Amino acid sequence: MALLLRKLCPTGNVASLRASSHFVFSPSKADPSLGETTKLNLYQSINNAMHTALETDPTACVFGEDIAFGGVFRCSLGLQDKFGKDRVFNTPLCEQGIAGFAIGLAAAGSTAIAEIQFGDYIFPAYDQIVNEAAKYRYRSGGQFNSGKLTIRATWGAVGHGALYHSQSPEANFTHTPGLKVVIPRGPIQAKGLLLACIEDPDPCIFFEPKVLYRAAVEDVPVGKYTLPIGKAEIVKPGKDATLLAWGTQLHVVLEVANIAKEKLGIDAEVIDLQSIAPWDVDTVANSVVKTGRLLVSHEAPLTSGFAAEVAATIQRECFLNLEAPIARVCGWDTPFPHVFEPVYLPTKWRVLDQLKQLVEF
Amino acid sequence: MGVRSLSSTVNEATFQTRPYKLHKLDTPPKSEVVVTRDDAIHYYREMQVIRRLETAAGNLYKEKIVRGFCHLYTGQEACAVGMHAAMDKDDGLITSYRCHGWTYLLGSTVVEVISELSGKISGNVYGKGGSMHMYERTFFGGNGIVGAQQALGAGVAFAHKYNGKKNVCFTLYGDGAANQGQLFECTNMAKLWNVPVIFVCENNGYGMGTAANRASADTNYYTRGDFVPGIWVDAMDVISVREAVQYCRDYANAGKGPLMLELATYRFVGHSMSDPGTGYRTREEVQEARKTRDPIHGFKDKIIAANLVTEAELKDIDKSVRKEVDDAVMHAHQDGVLPWEGLYTDLYHNTPPQFIRGCITEESIVQPYTNSSELVKKLGLKPKTYSA
Numbered sequence: 001m002a003l004l005l006r007k008l009c010p011t012g013n014v015a016s017l018r019a020s021s022h023f024v025f026s027p028s029k030a031d032p033s034l035g036e037t038t039k040l041n042l043y044q045s046i047n048n049a050m051h052t053a054l055e056t057d058p059t060a061c062v063f064g065e066d067i068a069f070g071g072v073f074r075c076s077l078g079l080q081d082k083f084g085k086d087r088v089f090n091t092p093l094c095e096q097g098i099a100g101f102a103i104g105l106a107a108a109g110s111t112a113i114a115e116i117q118f119g120d121y122i123f124p125a126y127d128q129i130v131n132e133a134a135k136y137r138y139r140s141g142g143q144f145n146s147g148k149l150t151i152r153a154t155w156g157a158v159g160h161g162a163l164y165h166s167q168s169p170e171a172n173f174t175h176t177p178g179l180k181v182v183i184p185r186g187p188i189q190a191k192g193l194l195l196a197c198i199e200d201p202d203p204c205i206f207f208e209p210k211v212l213y214r215a216a217v218e219d220v221p222v223g224k225y226t227l228p229i230g231k232a233e234i235v236k237p238g239k240d241a242t243l244l245a246w247g248t249q250l251h252v253v254l255e256v257a258n259i260a261k262e263k264l265g266i267d268a269e270v271i272d273l274q275s276i277a278p279w280d281v282d283t284v285a286n287s288v289v290k291t292g293r294l295l296v297s298h299e300a301p302l303t304s305g306f307a308a309e310v311a312a313t314i315q316r317e318c319f320l321n322l323e324a325p326i327a328r329v330c331g332w333d334t335p336f337p338h339v340f341e342p343v344y345l346p347t348k349w350r351v352l353d354q355l356k357q358l359v360e361f
Numbered sequence: 362m363g364v365r366s367l368s369s370t371v372n373e374a375t376f377q378t379r380p381y382k383l384h385k386l387d388t389p390p391k392s393e394v395v396v397t398r399d400d401a402i403h404y405y406r407e408m409q410v411i412r413r414l415e416t417a418a419g420n421l422y423k424e425k426i427v428r429g430f431c432h433l434y435t436g437q438e439a440c441a442v443g444m445h446a447a448m449d450k451d452d453g454l455i456t457s458y459r460c461h462g463w464t465y466l467l468g469s470t471v472v473e474v475i476s477e478l479s480g481k482i483s484g485n486v487y488g489k490g491g492s493m494h495m496y497e498r499t500f501f502g503g504n505g506i507v508g509a510q511q512a513l514g515a516g517v518a519f520a521h522k523y524n525g526k527k528n529v530c531f532t533l534y535g536d537g538a539a540n541q542g543q544l545f546e547c548t549n550m551a552k553l554w555n556v557p558v559i560f561v562c563e564n565n566g567y568g569m570g571t572a573a574n575r576a577s578a579d580t581n582y583y584t585r586g587d588f589v590p591g592i593w594v595d596a597m598d599v600i601s602v603r604e605a606v607q608y609c610r611d612y613a614n615a616g617k618g619p620l621m622l623e624l625a626t627y628r629f630v631g632h633s634m635s636d637p638g639t640g641y642r643t644r645e646e647v648q649e650a651r652k653t654r655d656p657i658h659g660f661k662d663k664i665i666a667a668n669l670v671t672e673a674e675l676k677d678i679d680k681s682v683r684k685e686v687d688d689a690v691m692h693a694h695q696d697g698v699l700p701w702e703g704l705y706t707d708l709y710h711n712t713p714p715q716f717i718r719g720c721i722t723e724e725s726i727v728q729p730y731t732n733s734s735e736l737v738k739k740l741g742l743k744p745k746t747y748s749a
Contacts, residue, residue, distance in 0.1 A: 065569070065571070066569055066570045066571055068571075069570060069640055069641060072570075072635075090571050090575060090576070091576075092537070092540035092568070092571075092576040092577065093507060093508070093537040093538055093540050093541060093568050093569075093576065094508075094540050094541055094542060096542050097540075097542065120505070120506070121506060123506075124506075124508065124541075124542075124543075159428075160428035160429040161429060161430075162429045162430070162491050162493075163490075163491075163493075163494070163505065164493070164505035164506060165429070165430060165505075332704060332705070332715075332717075333708075333715070334704055334705060334708060337489070337704055338429070338480055338488065338489055338490060338491040338494075339480040339488050339489070339491075339698045339699065339703075340699075340701065340703065340704040343701050343704055344704060353722055
């Protein structure tokens with residue numbers, strides 16, 4: 001069996017497997033009522049959102065590692081030139097310090113937009129986020145809070161990031177009451193959701209899928225707009241099964257839905273969860289009531305990934321509507337690997353295979 | 362190293378080390394030291410191997426054979442070679458991600474290092490780690506999260522002391538990671554418990570894209586240990602580094618506790634292969650450093666002038682180093698990767714058999730291997746072992 005696997009994926013193919021991307025970006029359209037649009041990619045739309053925030057909120061500050069020259073992904077380009085060094089500045093290399101500092105700033109009444117350069121590096125800051133930011137309002141009986149805090153962090157597989165540049169740590173934070181966790185699928189959602197997080201009166205963590213920074217281009221409304229936190233979006237309506245995902249993976253399941261429609265005659269409904277904590281139970285449940293079948297997919301490892309939470313809630317809400325057990329197609333329970341990324345990721349083939357089994361149950 | 366000793370060269374020469382700066386210490390490392398011909402040839406060769414190895418890694422990265430993140434040591438060779446020259450074979454060492462040169466010095470072959478970078482099965486850890494995660498018998502990695510290794514190094518040193526060994530552990534970090542809270546924590550533990558750990562800050566002037574003076578309130582990193590004495594070393598000179606490290610070993614092994622070393626060095630390349638290295642410093646600055654402060658050229662001039670070696674001998678060494686590295690690159694091009702079962706190996710001591718789906722449903726299997734060395738043996742290859 002081992003030899004068979006090796007033969008079918010010989011050396012040459014491995015390099016090409018790693019070089020090609022595992023998804024195809026599907027652009028979305030903005031609500032026409034938001035007016036004039038312009039073509040922006042993900043880092044430009046995030047840049048635009050931060051520009052807007054700094055312009056409209058005089059207490060807002062943006063800080064993080066190497067952000068002054070524009071940041072390693074160009075998200076903070078031009079901000080220091082326009083708004084000055086006392087509002088846009090580099091921090092030393094100290095995630096715990098960055099988070100703690102940001103929480104203090106927020107608690108004292110300034111809008112703090114802190115960047116953690118890679119989501120994989122967020123763990124030194126974990127104590128601050130979980131024990132300080134999340135619990136400030138609760139433990140002070142509402143007298144104090146760190147609601148003006150937004151932490152931005154890059155997120156997800158990028159094709160060659162290996163162990164420490166590819167992680168999806170959202171489940172580590174959804175488990176902590178007091179925090180909000182938001183993950184956009186493209187530039188239009190990113191601008192609206194990031195502005196919503198910045199204005200939100202609770203501490204928010206905004207994960208940005210790094211592989212989409214340049215790859216995702218959409219017509220983004222130029223004006224200021226926010227999108228509601230806590231609402232999922234039905235990206236493609238359907239009736240035979242519900243596919244739920246977020247971030248980069250949303251594009252993978254969208255492609256699967258298209259393949260399934262064309263090749264298998266399965267009309268799947270695709271939902272972008274967008275807001276992971278709090279999450280839109282109603283939209284997902286109503287969809288499952290209609291379709292009877294649910295498949296949740298994310299890059300993070302299977303055990304205790306957010307799909308587990310969705311599955312547990314939906315089986316309770318929609319028990320009598322379910323035609324098949326809820327399927328989860330996720331990363332395997334290993335550290336994010338180096339050369340094994342192509343088999344670690346929940347690719348469209350794994351999702352399609354599970355969708356087929358779901359429908360044929 | 363198979364180089365004929367010509368009658369006109371001498372067997373040893375005396376050199377002056379570059380001036381040291383001290384923090385809470387009375388006596389500096391030696392200012393006048395003897396370097397033998399064999400040592401001179403050895404240090405030169407090792408620095409050249411690292412230089413060529415890193416250049417090859419850069420080229421492989423551009424060819425997309427090496428993927429991910431790759432951080433080169435070009436310009437900093439004297440730090441590693443100088444330190445290693447004074448280290449005992451059982452001393453521990455841990456660093457962050459600029460670690461390819463160290464992996465070679467501490468026992469891996471050039472093939473193993475380049476293969477690991479390329480994710481190939483002949484790699485130092487079978488390709489499971491990549492650029493930032495290479496290991497050897499006394500080398501605890503290769504770490505991605507800077508700051509984490511500082512405390513680990515203190516722990517390794519404590520183990521040496523606890524087991525009654527006259528060994529130290531060198532824990533390396535950069536000027537950027539010098540601001541990590543963890544460093545403060547483990548410096549305190551090290552001094553409190555008299556742990557034989559040497560904190561080594563490789564200060565190359567930039568924490569990725571941020572100049573040292575814009576990230577640190579105090580850039581005298583050798584004093585940042587406060588109650589831990591420190592030494593500043595001009596680390597573009599391999600001999601100065603060697604003497605400082607010898608001093609540190611003697612100090613720690615005499616039971617006096619930890620020391621903090623600052624190696625003032627410079628990297629000629631960007632932070633990583635994704636960084637051209639000119640966004641935050643001028644091209645002139647880099648060119649100036651390459652011209653006037655190159656550790657290999659500096660050492661070469663010194664040993665030729667002292668008549669320890671001839672220019673021709675060094676040229677021979679350059680040729681043999683080039684061949685060794687080129688052969689390794691060819692090997693890496695041709696070698697395969699660990700089979701997919703390697704995804705699940707080395708999770709736990711006894712990784713329970715997982716159900717793995719293959720590329721298509723029909724190829725689903727139950728994971729048969731607990732660790733990578735079992736898998737490698739099944740393929741008829743020799744697993745990585747550490748020579749004592």
